[in-house]
Amino acid sequence: MKHAPRPNPYRDHWCGHLTAPLAGTEARVSGWVHRRRDHGGLIFIDLRDRSGLVQLVFHPDTSGAAFAQAEQLRSEHVVSAYGEVVVREEGNQNPNMVTGRIELAVTRMDVLSRSETPPFPIDEETPGLDETLRLKHRALDLRRERMQETMVLRHRIIKAMRDVLDQQDFLEIETPILTRATPEGARDFLVPSRLQPGNWYALPQSPQLFKQLLMMAGYERYFQIARCFRDEDLRGFRQPEFTQLDLEMSFVEEEDVIGVMEEVMEAVFALGDFPAPPPPWRRMGYDEALLRFGSDKPDTRFGLEITELSGALAGSEFKVFQSVLDSGGVVRGLNAGAHEMSRKELDGLQDVAKRAGGKALAYAFVEEGGAWRSPIAKFFSEEQLAAANAALEASPGDLLFFSSDKAAVAANVLGSLRLELAERFGLVPEGEHDVLWIVDWPMFEETDAGELTAIHHPFTAPTGSFDEPRALRSRAYDLVLDGTEIGGGSIRIHTPEVQQQVFDVLGLKAEEAQERFGFLLDAMRYGAPPHGGIAMGIDRIVAILSGRDSIRDVIAFPKTASGGDPLTGAPAPVEAETLRELGVVSVVEPSAG
Numbered sequence: 001m002k003h004a005p006r007p008n009p010y011r012d013h014w015c016g017h018l019t020a021p022l023a024g025t026e027a028r029v030s031g032w033v034h035r036r037r038d039h040g041g042l043i044f045i046d047l048r049d050r051s052g053l054v055q056l057v058f059h060p061d062t063s064g065a066a067f068a069q070a071e072q073l074r075s076e077h078v079v080s081a082y083g084e085v086v087v088r089e090e091g092n093q094n095p096n097m098v099t100g101r102i103e104l105a106v107t108r109m110d111v112l113s114r115s116e117t118p119p120f121p122i123d124e125e126t127p128g129l130d131e132t133l134r135l136k137h138r139a140l141d142l143r144r145e146r147m148q149e150t151m152v153l154r155h156r157i158i159k160a161m162r163d164v165l166d167q168q169d170f171l172e173i174e175t176p177i178l179t180r181a182t183p184e185g186a187r188d189f190l191v192p193s194r195l196q197p198g199n200w201y202a203l204p205q206s207p208q209l210f211k212q213l214l215m216m217a218g219y220e221r222y223f224q225i226a227r228c229f230r231d232e233d234l235r236g237f238r239q240p241e242f243t244q245l246d247l248e249m250s251f252v253e254e255e256d257v258i259g260v261m262e263e264v265m266e267a268v269f270a271l272g273d274f275p276a277p278p279p280p281w282r283r284m285g286y287d288e289a290l291l292r293f294g295s296d297k298p299d300t301r302f303g304l305e306i307t308e309l310s311g312a313l314a315g316s317e318f319k320v321f322q323s324v325l326d327s328g329g330v331v332r333g334l335n336a337g338a339h340e341m342s343r344k345e346l347d348g349l350q351d352v353a354k355r356a357g358g359k360a361l362a363y364a365f366v367e368e369g370g371a372w373r374s375p376i377a378k379f380f381s382e383e384q385l386a387a388a389n390a391a392l393e394a395s396p397g398d399l400l401f402f403s404s405d406k407a408a409v410a411a412n413v414l415g416s417l418r419l420e421l422a423e424r425f426g427l428v429p430e431g432e433h434d435v436l437w438i439v440d441w442p443m444f445e446e447t448d449a450g451e452l453t454a455i456h457h458p459f460t461a462p463t464g465s466f467d468e469p470r471a472l473r474s475r476a477y478d479l480v481l482d483g484t485e486i487g488g489g490s491i492r493i494h495t496p497e498v499q500q501q502v503f504d505v506l507g508l509k510a511e512e513a514q515e516r517f518g519f520l521l522d523a524m525r526y527g528a529p530p531h532g533g534i535a536m537g538i539d540r541i542v543a544i545l546s547g548r549d550s551i552r553d554v555i556a557f558p559k560t561a562s563g564g565d566p567l568t569g570a571p572a573p574v575e576a577e578t579l580r581e582l583g584v585v586s587v588v589e590p591s592a593g
């Protein structure tokens with residue numbers, strides 16, 4: 001707390017600000033009963049407000065009516081207490097508390113409200129506390145120290161972002177929440193229009209199109225702490241609504257956007273006391289990231305790199321590898337190091353491979369002399385084994401894994417295996433962090449149905465020739481922290497012709513493109529500056545900086561993994577009459593949440 005409160009009948013000091021220099025003065029504080037202790041005739045209360053804790057002491061002789069009141073106090077009752085700040089007796093001082101040298105000898109107290117017994121303790125972290133219970137009673141959960149610290153950190157991070165960008169002449173401009181679809185690759189949340197029955201708003205998956213319009217409008221530098229909505233399956237690092245630092249700049253190339261974001265993020269890391277290496281952060285091409293780490297968000301804090309073995313193991317008797325190689329696939333491997341693993345453990349890793357879209361995962365233990373102890377060893381010549389060992393830098397005792405598949409699948413399989421092994425072997429050094437940019441992305445990727453989709457979004461500027469759309473690259477960049485994508489952006493297309501070329505590749509005819517994105521294409525026809533931008537996932541950043549596994553712990557009022565909110569009961573059924581007004585007919589009975 002930076003400012004003392006205006007003295008009023010509730011308080012004239014923050015609890016956490018009562019320290020020894022105030023001894024001998026009178027003070028009034030307000031807050032929640034954090035803890036209560038009865039000590040042979042004395043009652044001690046730790047009183048809590050946002051600034052911290054202070055100890056109240058009640059004497060039977062000097063506290064008057066307040067003593068009897070204190071006997072009735074329970075955890076989380078809300079009180080206002082008045083008394084003298086006194087230095088605690090020698091042995092009673094608590095050096096671990098900011099206010100630990102003093103206590104407030106209470107002479108008057110008002111009990112402002114009472115609390116029922118809370119469903120979980122507020123004054124301690126309770127490991128394994130049921131998350132639904134926490135979310136249902138979020139007002140109580142948010143009282144807990146760790147949650148408060150996280151919310152404070154979140155505020156500071158957002159403020160640091162605003163400060164750095166304000167210094168750099170960025171304008172904070174809001175964009176609509178009720179809008180049209182923005183293609184970021186997820187499903188839209190839709191809102192029916194009452195005034196135009198049969199028509200729907202979409203909630204923005206990002207402010208992408210609006211920030212581009214702002215560049216076309218000449219605003220040069222825009223940012224927003226933007227809420228985005230994506231209807232997708234949820235995991236720890238995903239929420240249906242989340243917050244991005246969204247920005248866009250005109251007349252820029254990659255270096256400009258990256259430079260600004262490095263400044264912003266350096267300020268953010270400094271704030272969280274987060275020991276990330278200082279910028280400039282290194283760049284790694286997408287292809288290299290996939291080849292070496294099997295991921296476009298590589299965790300580079302540990303080795304276990306992937307090795308290309310297609311050459312070394314070509315022409316073997318092992319049909320599984322050979323048929324993949326014959327059909328244009330790859331064989332890649334990973335040296336897990338000197339680790340024994342039971343059959344059961346090895347079988348367990350097959351599931352990792354399968355979840356990553358692969359078939360079987362082959363393995364081998366390297367023996368003295370370089371031979372392999374493995375069901376597949378017999379299919380390879382000595383030369384092939386030697387070549388593979390050399391490529392994998394294998395020594396006797398090492399455990400090797402192999403995946404053969406289409407390049408993208410093999411990368412994913414070994415990339416997932418790499419993360420799993422790092423976890424099992426405890427390879428991520430405690431307290432170590434790494435930040436890097438992934439650059440030089442392909443523009444498109446193929447869906448399972450064989451169609452092309454934009455890897456970032458269709459407004460990303462491509463490089464290369466449209467004669468070979470599959471070979472097009474894009475001017476995109478992602479920022480990766482400790483194996484998590486924390487942000488991404490690109491230089492954009494700024495002419496309607498190129499934009500339509502991209503739409504053509506995506507199978508979006510000119511009329512359809514005009515229908516969906518006409519407002520953007522029209523603005524582009526009236527002189528669009530070259531522009532580019534980026535968006536950073538604020539929830540993820542706060543989670544990593546505060547050491548949380550889930551972004552639910554850094555959002556004041558999040559949803560569960562099934563998209564529900566145990567606090568409000570959202571999503572909830574609505575009256576048939578309301579639906580009728582909106583021109584909507586529901587064909588399903590509401591499900592139980």
Ligand code: ASP
Pocket residue numbers: 184205206207208247488489490533534535
């Ligand atoms: N709109 C993009 C996203 O939300 C970020 C960007 O390209 O600036 O991922």
